[in-house]
Amino acid sequence: MCAARSLLLLSSSRLHGSNYLEHARGQLEELFRAKNVKTVLFVPYALPDHDKYTQLVRDALQPWGYNVEGLHTKPNHSLALTEAQAIFVGGGNTFVLLSKLYELQLVDLIRQLVLERGLTYVGSSAGTNVATRSIHTTNDMPVAQPPTFEALGLVPFNINPHYLDPELNSQHKGETRDERLSEFVAYHKRPVLGLREGTSLSVQGDQAKLLGCRNAKLFKADGTTVEYEPEADLSFLLKS
Amino acid sequence: MCAARSLLLLSSSRLHGSNYLEHARGQLEELFRAKNVKTVLFVPYALPDHDKYTQLVRDALQPWGYNVEGLHTKPNHSLALTEAQAIFVGGGNTFVLLSKLYELQLVDLIRQLVLERGLTYVGSSAGTNVATRSIHTTNDMPVAQPPTFEALGLVPFNINPHYLDPELNSQHKGETRDERLSEFVAYHKRPVLGLREGTSLSVQGDQAKLLGCRNAKLFKADGTTVEYEPEADLSFLLKS
């Protein structure tokens, strides 16, 4: 149905002990090679300083042979997106990011370019949240209010980036991540893929695969959970 | 200006090692004695099972000599609120709670009863979030979407309940609580009071005081922070 779709959804842009995007270098290079991507259009809206954020991404990707341009520097956003080889939507605050995408009226355009025209989409953290059906499972503080929590819908389920296992001996009485995700499942009866830091979801057409060095935890619509190992085939989620 | 106002805003309903509300018993008893409260109207909407939640609160308060009734059992919510001696708004999910208050059209009524008629308001966690000007500083997952993040506005600033100091040696790359609250301050230029578990804010008329056994951390509008000790006078925040 979405034969053109090509996504790489990262849990996080950093992993403890390594540089920005370094843990995902192999995943990015493989994807960009397959799609013949030389220039990446960066979407910096999840953080306040767009120039600085774009430079951070450029400093990471340029040594690997990729040009990086900032969407915010383009006089015509729609044209820049339409002509892009690939976009990378960086993390920060999910509410701020989605608010900005709606404000700039880019949601429908990006959805169409990715699902129908095969625009390669890389997202990290907040950029992964907005790629899914909704931002209901972000970890971020709701510092901005988008017109709706419905997002790009590039995949029909939810993801929780930076998924964190409950701390066994915590004395804190706030909810654990598992309790928060169970709240979501209880209200929505829909699955959430918990992506631990260092893992990514690759979606090529109707095939989805877990990448990285750790398991992912799926919170199923029926309230149960199941762990998946690296390289696991998660294509069934695309039919959810 | 709000001479009638009488609030007790708890960071959490539980403290590690003690029973439900036990850590705040002295604070509740002092407030209820001063206001001659015998029956508490409980607002259970932040959790899905309203009967069970009301029973939990009844089991805690009844041994101390208070009757507890559930707002959800009342055929006429407005009448029940108007006749109440005190309301207790329990924690759970802040987005679910605020959505329900708007759905039932209770936001304006509760605001008016508390600010103009002196209805005693006790909130815990999500119940504390909705008492403030907005829910932008909740820790909860946005599992439901209220029509607006603006809340009861019983105080003109924001509170972060369950405030948690950053873990020094964490390898997790998601934002710390301080980073999240700094994001809010950067976007809104407004103060947030970080209430650690075990602490509460008492507001009587135009006087605000920190209660409990730990400090509170104020994130000021200018981006700096300051710690306040138990019993500190925080009345200046009511003018923010």
Ligand SMILES: [Ca+2]
């Ligand atoms: Ca974030």
Ligand SMILES: [Ca+2]
């Ligand atoms: Ca909560």
